[in-house]
Amino acid sequence: MFEELRERVVAANLGLVEAGLVVLTFGNASAAERTAGVMAIKPSGVRYDELRPEDIPVLDIASGELVEGARRPSSDTPTHLVLYRAFASVGGVVHTHSPFATAWAQAQRELPCLGTTHADHFHGPVPVTRQLTPAEIDGDYEERTGAVILETFAKRRLEPLAVPAALVASHGPFAWGVTVEDAVENAVALEAVAASAYRSVVLAAELDAIPPELLEKHFARKHGETAYYGQPA
Amino acid sequence: MFEELRERVVAANLGLVEAGLVVLTFGNASAAERTAGVMAIKPSGVRYDELRPEDIPVLDIASGELVEGARRPSSDTPTHLVLYRAFASVGGVVHTHSPFATAWAQAQRELPCLGTTHADHFHGPVPVTRQLTPAEIDGDYEERTGAVILETFAKRRLEPLAVPAALVASHGPFAWGVTVEDAVENAVALEAVAASAYRSVVLAAELDAIPPELLEKHFARKHGETAYYGQPA
Amino acid sequence: MFEELRERVVAANLGLVEAGLVVLTFGNASAAERTAGVMAIKPSGVRYDELRPEDIPVLDIASGELVEGARRPSSDTPTHLVLYRAFASVGGVVHTHSPFATAWAQAQRELPCLGTTHADHFHGPVPVTRQLTPAEIDGDYEERTGAVILETFAKRRLEPLAVPAALVASHGPFAWGVTVEDAVENAVALEAVAASAYRSVVLAAELDAIPPELLEKHFARKHGETAYYGQPA
Amino acid sequence: MFEELRERVVAANLGLVEAGLVVLTFGNASAAERTAGVMAIKPSGVRYDELRPEDIPVLDIASGELVEGARRPSSDTPTHLVLYRAFASVGGVVHTHSPFATAWAQAQRELPCLGTTHADHFHGPVPVTRQLTPAEIDGDYEERTGAVILETFAKRRLEPLAVPAALVASHGPFAWGVTVEDAVENAVALEAVAASAYRSVVLAAELDAIPPELLEKHFARKHGETAYYGQPA
Numbered sequence: 063m064f065e066e067l068r069e070r071v072v073a074a075n076l077g078l079v080e081a082g083l084v085v086l087t088f089g090n091a092s093a094a095e096r097t098a099g100v101m102a103i104k105p106s107g108v109r110y111d112e113l114r115p116e117d118i119p120v121l122d123i124a125s126g127e128l129v130e131g132a133r134r135p136s137s138d139t140p141t142h143l144v145l146y147r148a149f150a151s152v153g154g155v156v157h158t159h160s161p162f163a164t165a166w167a168q169a170q171r172e173l174p175c176l177g178t179t180h181a182d183h184f185h186g187p188v189p190v191t192r193q194l195t196p197a198e199i200d201g202d203y204e205e206r207t208g209a210v211i212l213e214t215f216a217k218r219r220l221e222p223l224a225v226p227a228a229l230v231a232s233h234g235p236f237a238w239g240v241t242v243e244d245a246v247e248n249a250v251a252l253e254a255v256a257a258s259a260y261r262s263v264v265l266a267a268e269l270d271a272i273p274p275e276l277l278e279k280h281f282a283r284k285h286g287e288t289a290y291y292g293q294p295a
Numbered sequence: 296m297f298e299e300l301r302e303r304v305v306a307a308n309l310g311l312v313e314a315g316l317v318v319l320t321f322g323n324a325s326a327a328e329r330t331a332g333v334m335a336i337k338p339s340g341v342r343y344d345e346l347r348p349e350d351i352p353v354l355d356i357a358s359g360e361l362v363e364g365a366r367r368p369s370s371d372t373p374t375h376l377v378l379y380r381a382f383a384s385v386g387g388v389v390h391t392h393s394p395f396a397t398a399w400a401q402a403q404r405e406l407p408c409l410g411t412t413h414a415d416h417f418h419g420p421v422p423v424t425r426q427l428t429p430a431e432i433d434g435d436y437e438e439r440t441g442a443v444i445l446e447t448f449a450k451r452r453l454e455p456l457a458v459p460a461a462l463v464a465s466h467g468p469f470a471w472g473v474t475v476e477d478a479v480e481n482a483v484a485l486e487a488v489a490a491s492a493y494r495s496v497v498l499a500a501e502l503d504a505i506p507p508e509l510l511e512k513h514f515a516r517k518h519g520e521t522a523y524y525g526q527p528a
Numbered sequence: 529m530f531e532e533l534r535e536r537v538v539a540a541n542l543g544l545v546e547a548g549l550v551v552l553t554f555g556n557a558s559a560a561e562r563t564a565g566v567m568a569i570k571p572s573g574v575r576y577d578e579l580r581p582e583d584i585p586v587l588d589i590a591s592g593e594l595v596e597g598a599r600r601p602s603s604d605t606p607t608h609l610v611l612y613r614a615f616a617s618v619g620g621v622v623h624t625h626s627p628f629a630t631a632w633a634q635a636q637r638e639l640p641c642l643g644t645t646h647a648d649h650f651h652g653p654v655p656v657t658r659q660l661t662p663a664e665i666d667g668d669y670e671e672r673t674g675a676v677i678l679e680t681f682a683k684r685r686l687e688p689l690a691v692p693a694a695l696v697a698s699h700g701p702f703a704w705g706v707t708v709e710d711a712v713e714n715a716v717a718l719e720a721v722a723a724s725a726y727r728s729v730v731l732a733a734e735l736d737a738i739p740p741e742l743l744e745k746h747f748a749r750k751h752g753e754t755a756y757y758g759q760p761a
Numbered sequence: 762m763f764e765e766l767r768e769r770v771v772a773a774n775l776g777l778v779e780a781g782l783v784v785l786t787f788g789n790a791s792a793a794e795r796t797a798g799v800m801a802i803k804p805s806g807v808r809y810d811e812l813r814p815e816d817i818p819v820l821d822i823a824s825g826e827l828v829e830g831a832r833r834p835s836s837d838t839p840t841h842l843v844l845y846r847a848f849a850s851v852g853g854v855v856h857t858h859s860p861f862a863t864a865w866a867q868a869q870r871e872l873p874c875l876g877t878t879h880a881d882h883f884h885g886p887v888p889v890t891r892q893l894t895p896a897e898i899d900g901d902y903e904e905r906t907g908a909v910i911l912e913t914f915a916k917r918r919l920e921p922l923a924v925p926a927a928l929v930a931s932h933g934p935f936a937w938g939v940t941v942e943d944a945v946e947n948a949v950a951l952e953a954v955a956a957s958a959y960r961s962v963v964l965a966a967e968l969d970a971i972p973p974e975l976l977e978k979h980f981a982r983k984h985g986e987t988a989y990y991g992q993p994a
Contacts (some may be wrong), residue, residue: 065534070624083722084548085374085516085716085717086713086716086717086720088645088720089685097546103350105759106756106758107498107757107758107759114649119638133759134760135518137756149362161720161723161724161727162727164643164645165731168673168724168728168735169728169729169732170732170735171731175391175467176401177397177401177466178466178468179392179397181320187567191608192546194634195553196739199741199742199745200741200745232643232738232742233643242355251318252317252320254318254321254394255441258392258394258397258398259396259400259401260494260730260731261394261402262396262398262401262402263396263402263731264730265399266402267406269401269403271463272465273426275429275432276426276427276432276465279432279433279436282415283370286327289315290339290342291339291370292340292364292367293338293340293341294367294368314784352945391795392827409867409931410858410863410867410932410933411932411933412863429823435887437950471852472838480785483784483785483786484784487784487785487858488788490860490864491858491860491864492867494864494959495859495864496866496868497959497963498864498868498870498957498962499868499869499962502867502868505931506892506898506900506931508895508899509898509931511895512899516836522806523836524805524836525786525805525833526804526805526807526833551780551949552946552949552951552953553991571992572989572992573990573991574992599992600992600993625878625953625957627953627956627957627960628960630876630878630955630957631960631963632964633959634875634876634957634958634961634968635962635964635965635968636965636968637964637965644871659972659975662972662974665974666978672818698875698876698877698972699876700876700878702875708777724766726960726963726964727843729964730963
């Protein structure tokens with residue numbers, strides 16, 4: 063069961079390697095099947111070149127119980143589960159330590175919208191979370207990592223599909239999308255945008271965000287009812 | 296019809312991927328056939344590894360009407376058309392979000408001529424446009440993007456083949472050439488020059504442009520009647 | 529004899545090339561076999577693509593004498609030997625001139641723990657040694673390079689497997705592990721962490737280390753009795 | 762005639778591409794055969810993937826006259842000839858626009874010796890030339906480019922094989938060696954050292970050169986009668 067789901071999870075994880083977003087066993091991608099109420103995720107600490115569909119654990123989203131698979135799921139699984147529970151429109155989640163996005167997360171700076179590449183994918187700055195408290199870290203750490211992303215989105219009234227990524231302070235990026243393939247694409251776009259923004263602020267330290275009209279225009283070109291980017295469905 | 300033109304457009308778009316100038320579906324290359332008054336361009340949102348000559352839309356340059364092909368052309372098509380209409384000597388146009396050129400565009404700094412690599416390809420600084428106004432963004436946005444490049448070239452009295460590229464503020468680079476192959480080469484050179492200039496200003500913040508004699512010498516080595524670079528035709 | 533050990537040393541050295549940590553003949557990896565009291569190391573100045581198991585010299589750790597192999601061992605062999613003698617738990621040592629770790633070593637700055645990627649691998653900052661004195665350099669230089677690493681670890685009361693790397697001032701990184709495969713992994717992680725930290729301090733010059741709770745949490749996820757990262761043994 | 766020489770020149774030029782030192786048709790490598798008094802060099806403006814031994818021009822070093830080959834030699838040929846005439850011990854010359862070495866050249870800063878990687882290859886800072894005067898640029902420009910390298914080495918009393926590279930101000934690096942293979946290796950080492958030095962000065966702006974004892978030790982490990990790096994001849 064869930065064979066196609068597991069194959070897509072393998073492909074998505076390999077996509078992170080091909081895009082240069084992960085080294086060693088850093089990072090993980092998961093995909094949900096909402097009708098069955100499950101998600102499939104990379105097993106913990108397994109090398110990317112050894113991933114096989116039958117190794118991919120499948121978990122019940124509501125309970126977090128293992129439904130299929132003998133391997134232990136990624137240690138970041140509780141973070142993925144929190145995001146799937148809260149973001150009903152999300153079907154795929156990706157976590158990486160990609161170089162430039164991680165640099166912004168470590169610097170505890172939100173990623174400002176400095177250009178149209180950013181606006182094509184993210185409707186405004188990609189937020190950075192607050193630091194977790196010692197109590198949150200000592201407790202159910204990975205679950206709290208998800209919770210602090212939700213808190214950040216609630217405080218800023220952000221829509222998860224309008225800004226499909228967050229930077230966890232002192233940690234790194236999470237990205238998501240309607241499908242896991244979209245989530246990988248958003249993780250790739252996030253890293254490209256983080257790299258250009260890094261170099262832009264080196265060239266012009268006091269750079270403002272792009273005008274709101276330009277942000278709206280580019281985001282609307284690709285998203286929503288007025289989108290005219292891409293081929294008609 | 297226009298089979299060779301479409302094949303060249305496919306090859307040029309793949310050349311952008313090979314040179315590391317684009318990821319995902321960012322960027323696009325087009326080629327004109329001036330005798331027929333048409334140009335062929337990447338279809339919108341199609342993955343580079345799925346591009347086939349028969350998918351390449353061909354448009355009338357004067358009217359912007361689709362002449363051949365079932366796919367929707369790149370959303371940046373109106374920008375390309377404006378450039379082809381104004382720059383009669385140009386036969387190919389390339390748009391990328393290449394990392395370092397985009398950083399300069401986002402920083403809204405023109406790319407200064409800091410070395411002979413630059414002077415080999417661009418006869419002076421590569422200009423950055425002004426920001427578009429809200430009215431320009433809300434109206435015919437992509438057409439206005441082309442227009443603001445023309446405005447920049449007119450104000451500075453630049454020849455399009457002497458400075459075959461521009462940085463659109465908060466967006467990214469456009470490059471062009473007599474052929475689409477030249478346009479790709481200029482986009483590759485622009486990115487290399489943008490990277491070296493970035494690192495040069497980090498090492499020496501108040502760096503001046505190279506002496507005018509050195510600029511003239513290098514540009515003239517490769518361009519115009521006194522050129523002695525390359526093999527005799 | 530020691531055929532498997534030599535094959536692992538070849539594979540580990542090639543792993544440094546594949547990970548982009550070395551160019552030309554820079555760098556070297558060695559592996560110990562503690563029951564026999566020997567270690568095997570890259571021969572000096574041999575190209576990576578010409579390494580064969582039979583070329584790998586095997587040396588007695590206590591005496592430093594050549595046990596097997598006709599090739600001259602790496603000029604850095606005395607540094608490796610000092611580390612094996614002092615760090616009984618270490619079974620592999622790697623030396624590279626990887627770009628970002630070398631930049632921190634040359635800048636004579638310790639590598640601060642700015643994120644969880646760092647904490648996953650290194651239990652606190654990766655220390656930088658003091659400069660060697662002229663007498664140390666003129667004498668048994670490579671042996672003193674090992675000694676200054678030991679001195680740094682002794683002064684700071686560091687455990688070699690808790691912080692499995694050091695930056696030698698004006699030189700570059702050494703990394704180690706229980707096996708040579710672990711040592712390569714730590715060298716890869718060190719370079720990734722050095723790159724993100726470099727960009728983090730560019731974005732936020734006065735950045736503090738991550739909270740101690742977060743450091744403990746991440747290190748303990750992967751190391752020691754409470755580890756829950758990876759698959760059960 | 763000179764078939765082996767031409768094949769080595771093709772291989773050396775391809776080595777520059779493989780090492781990431783050149784893009785497009787930037788850069789060139791040449792090799793001398795001193796007994797015949799000739800040198801062979803990349804033809805001007807020919808793509809690297811189209812280089813064939815029979816295309817490589819061979820020139821008389823003393824007169825600069827073409828001895829063999831129908832192609833026009835690199836436009837930088839007069840610079841190579843000046844170096845071969847003055848540096849009798851040099852058998853290969855390489856010119857690139859490699860990213861980091863070019864950044865230092867454009868910033869008109871000499872490349873300081875900040876670590877042992879540098880000291881392994883270059884006995885002290887890699888010098889940067891003065892700017893050429895307008896008269897020098899307007900006259901025999903490429904010949905004067907060689908002459909200003911010689912002037913820089915004469916003023917600083919540098920030995921060409923002790924410091925086998927120079928940065929030409931506002932232009933880029935030249936490297937050389939006893940053979941063209943050594944020259945390529947020195948160009949690769951120069952780029953690696955230029956990258957680490959760039960990042961080192963970002964991390965520590967007022968960084969001093971390494972102590973003279975460390976410079977002497979590392980250079981002497983690899984060069985001269987007391988060398989103990991590499992395998993015995």
